[in-house]
Amino acid sequence: MLKKLKELRKTCLKMSHAGKDGNLQSVFSSLEILYALYNGVMNWSPQIATSSERDYLIVSKGQATMGQYVVLSDLGLFSTDELMTFCNFDSRFGMQADRTKFPEGGIENSAGSLGHGFPMAVGVAMAHKIKGKTNNVYVLAGDGEMNEGTMWEAAIFATSKKLSKLCLIIDDNESISKMLSIGSLEKKLREFGFAVANCDGHNVNEIMTNIKSLQKEAEMNQSPACLIAHTVRGYGCQTLMTDPSWFHRFPNDEELKNLTKEVDTFCENK
Amino acid sequence: MRKQMIDSVSKVIAENENTSLFLVDIGVWGFRDVLKNYSERAINCGIFEDGMISIAAGMSLSGITPFIYGISPFILGRAYDQLKLDFCYQKLAGNFITTGAAYDFSKLGYSHYCPEDIELARTMPGLEFIAAGTPKEFEILFNSTWNDGNPTYYRLSNYCNKFDAKVAFGKAAVIKKGSKGVVIAVSTMLDSVIEACGDEDVTILYYTTLVPFDGITLRENLVNEKILLCEPHFEGALLPAIIDSVKDCAVKIKCVGVPRKINRNYGTKIEKDICFGLIDKDIRLEIRKFFNN
Structure with a gap:
């Protein structure tokens, strides 16, 4: 794992400890995807965060929001000090973001209720198409979210309107298989007309490479794209990967020390 | 009132590039010219109110003001969550025009009635609610609100008052x-x-x-x-x-x-x-x- 990703995970642990809340398993599952998007895929920087030329990232999987905060902070959009106000009464940084609190950009949508972000992203991509613009629109969704009917309504619309600048990234941490057997997401999305690829969702280079080749395919097919990024809940911290109680929990002082150490010593081959 | 609405919305779509119209397979004949002449922006999406309202919110997020026309219970009831979270919470502009009122579609049964519309709307702070009594009143109220940057709900009725009153947005x-x-x-x-x-x-x-x-x-x-x-x-x-x-x-x-x-x-x-x-x-x-x- 990149040293930087370990640092970001440790910042998440500190935020969760400070704000006394967190979906750390979901955040750690999405972190490489978010990092890859902002550091090699998207046309985005703090300097163009409100420019009409920027690429968009819509976070449909709201539980990953803390990951977005730390990646954007790493790029200089927010200060680490402000991140540590996480979940305070008058903080800008909640468990799920409120876009109206971020006039400097970065947070494009207010997430929380699953099944809303992807259709909104389809609307953003459609608006760009109408305006003749070529901005890419990325969406981070969870595999569990694919249970929502609105995700498939939006998929039909996106294919029908040939939204080739739209790229859905599914953080597939096998949430859905714990509830229902949905079968192959890949086959379903192909049937819905998407260009689809699979990758290791914790390998930054693989994420970047796959998105780039998917976008070429999508452009050629005039179809939307979908990357199914295979991930592990709580990745990068042994306890979070193995103890389900960490789905919605924050570390106390002692746990913060232990989990931080686990992140430091995490070895990908384990 | 529906004819006036079609005329008013059609005019706005024709004159403003940054607008879009979504139909839920309702009003397709009335809007046929707009659907034909502005096919990129005026779309009969079919029957998916909730997803469509989120898509409309995404368009609004990117500077295109959406108009949605459907039957009242399927917009305010079925897509309540999308109106609340995607428009009101995120402070986005949008126009939601519905036909049916409380029970204009009397023969279609309770599924097509919406006597609860104003109460649902009042639980979504920031959503404006217009209920004109005549076509002329609709035109006045629509023209003063569709581009005000807020989400606005317009209730149409087939059973209008006989005379136009002097109406203004926000005033009795x-x-x-x-x-x-x-x-x-x-x-x-x-x-x-x-x-x-x-x-x-x-x-x-x-x-x-x-x-x-x-x-x-x-x-x-x-x-x-x-x-x-x-x-x-x-x-x-x-x-x-x-x-x-x-x-x-x-x-x-x-x-x-x-x-x-x-x-x-x-x-x-x-x-x-x-x-x-x-x-x-x-x-x-x-x-x-x-x-x-």
Whole structure:
């Protein structure tokens, strides 16, 4: 794992400890995807965060929001000090973001209720198409979210309107298989007309490479794209990967020390 | 009113590149020219109100003001969560125009009724609610709100008032002044209220903007501490707004409106009005009882 990703995970642990809340398993599952998007895929920087030329990232999987905060902070959009106000009464940084609190950009949508972000992203991509613009629109969704009917309504619309600048990234941490057997997401999305690829969702280079080749395919097919990024809940911290109680929990002082150490010593081959 | 709505929306779509129209397989014939001439922006999406409203929010996020036309329960009821979270919470502009009112589609059954619309809307802070009584009033209210940057809901009805009142967004119209009390006529109730009041010495206030509610005009015109509220939706739906407007006064209030029950009858809209006591003669009796005792 990149040293930087370990640092970001440790910042998440500190935020969760400070704000006394967190979906750390979901955040750690999405972190490489978010990092890859902002550091090699998207046309985005703090300097163009409100420019009409920027690429968009819509976070449909709201539980990953803390990951977005730390990646954007790493790029200089927010200060680490402000991140540590996480979940305070008058903080800008909640468990799920409120876009109206971020006039400097970065947070494009207010997430929380699953099944809303992807259709909104389809609307953003459609608006760009109408305006003749070529901005890419990325969406981070969870595999569990694919249970929502609105995700498939939006998929039909996106294919029908040939939204080739739209790229859905599914953080597939096998949430859905714990509830229902949905079968192959890949086959379903192909049937819905998407260009689809699979990758290791914790390998930054693989994420970047796959998105780039998917976008070429999508452009050629005039179809939307979908990357199914295979991930592990709580990745990068042994306890979070193995103890389900960490789905919605924050570390106390002692746990913060232990989990931080686990992140430091995490070895990908384990 | 539907024809006026089609004319008004079509004009806006034709004149403004940064607008879009979504139909839920409703109004396709009426909007046929717009659908043909602006096919990139004017779309009959088919039947998926909730996903479509999120898509519309995404378009609004990118600077394209969306118009959505559908049947009231399928917009306000089925897509409540999308209106609340994607438009109101995220402070996005959008226009939601519905046909059907409380029970205009009387023969289609309860699934197509929406007497609860204003109460649902009032639970979404930031959502404006327009209920014009005539086509001309719709045109005036629509033109002053569609581009105001807020989410706005427009209730259409096939059963309009006969005469146009002088309406303005956010303002109640004073139809006449009297001394025995105030009768509030909401939207399409105005004809029945005027007829029912006859030469009774009462004030009539006419509301076509239901959110934001014009409490100032009510307070300024409050006489004899009596208010009779006549609504074409669930009875008493606007009571909280009225109480909030006159909360420092002891006021006696009587409500006339659609009873709060699942209505299982069919027939015509007028038959329902008769059944619910929403026609002139019934309202007249209420007025006499309320203001003369």
